[in-house]
Amino acid sequence: xxxLVAALDAAFGAAELVVLHAATSALGPIEGGVDAxxxxxxxxxxxxxxxxxTFTMHHADPPxxxxxxxxxxxxxxxxxxxxxxRLVPFLDARSSHPTESVGALGPHAAxxxxxxxxEPMGPRSPWARLxxxxxxxxxxxxxxxxxxxxxxxxxxxxxxxxxxxAYLVPVEMDGEPSxxxxxxxxxxxxxxxxxxxLAPETVRVLGAEALVLGARTLFDVARAALREDPRALLCxxxxxxxxxxxDIAQARR
Ligand SMILES: [Zn+2]
Numbered sequence: 001x002x003x004l005v006a007a008l009d010a011a012f013g014a015a016e017l018v019v020l021h022a023a024t025s026a027l028g029p030i031e032g033g034v035d036a037x038x039x040x041x042x043x044x045x046x047x048x049x050x051x052x053x054t055f056t057m058h059h060a061d062p063p064x065x066x067x068x069x070x071x072x073x074x075x076x077x078x079x080x081x082x083x084x085x086r087l088v089p090f091l092d093a094r095s096s097h098p099t100e101s102v103g104a105l106g107p108h109a110a111x112x113x114x115x116x117x118x119e120p121m122g123p124r125s126p127w128a129r130l131x132x133x134x135x136x137x138x139x140x141x142x143x144x145x146x147x148x149x150x151x152x153x154x155x156x157x158x159x160x161x162x163x164x165x166a167y168l169v170p171v172e173m174d175g176e177p178s179x180x181x182x183x184x185x186x187x188x189x190x191x192x193x194x195x196x197x198l199a200p201e202t203v204r205v206l207g208a209e210a211l212v213l214g215a216r217t218l219f220d221v222a223r224a225a226l227r228e229d230p231r232a233l234l235c236x237x238x239x240x241x242x243x244x245x246x247d248i249a250q251a252r253r
Contacts, residue, residue, distance in 0.1 A: 007205040015136035026141025028207030049106030127152035141208035151185040153222035160251035161244035190235035
């Protein structure tokens with residue numbers, strides 16, 4: 001495990017705040033598996049604060065299909081990777097957002113609070129503070145399409161296609177369960193289009209390559225690209241992005 005700890009240490013660098021997106025499968029076989037990866041991350045937090053998206057999007061919108069399995073913890077992240085699920089019990093802080101929560105481990109874990117329900121990615125969300133503090137973004141074995149901060153950049157650039165992304169978040173109002181509508185995120189498959197404008201540092205971590213970027217630069221580059229062309233972060237192959245292109249054309253009329 002020491003090799004893994006040392007490699008992560010090199011990827012995280014001297015940054016006070018690190019946002020980590022990772023696919024452990026890209027690392028190759030790890031002795032001790034996902035639990036060893038989680039232990040290595042806990043080791044790393046002595047030096048810095050790690051921030052990890054712990055989204056629970058399976059809570060979005062009133063259920064129309066079968067009920068979720070009984071006894072399942074409603075705050076268990078889904079689709080974020082098994083290592084995120086395993087890390088959750090060890091977090092020092094986790095924002096209270098019902099669907100787009102963010103977890104943190106380390107001395108500055110409080111950075112993920114507060115997280116207003118109506119602003120999952122907005123100016124008062126943890127993402128705005130991570131840009132302000134110029135967190136180090138580490139994409140370990142994954143590409144820019146996994147970088148949640150770019151959804152924040154889209155939101156702050158007020159791209160017209162987010163209007164169609166609204167979804168319902170479960171809340172409690174006066175002790176009664178209720179739903180409120182929030183601005184959501186669209187497709188992220190086009191995010192890697194931004195890569196030629198960035199110069200990410202790369203660090204090898206076992207079998208994977210980690211892309212390392214500064215949050216402020218990433219945010220500024222995305223904002224500039226969206227200002228030039230609001231289609232800058234859309235992909236060329238999905239229906240969602242086709243609709244988004246229509247939304248942009250409509251907004252121009
Ligand atoms: Zn798309």
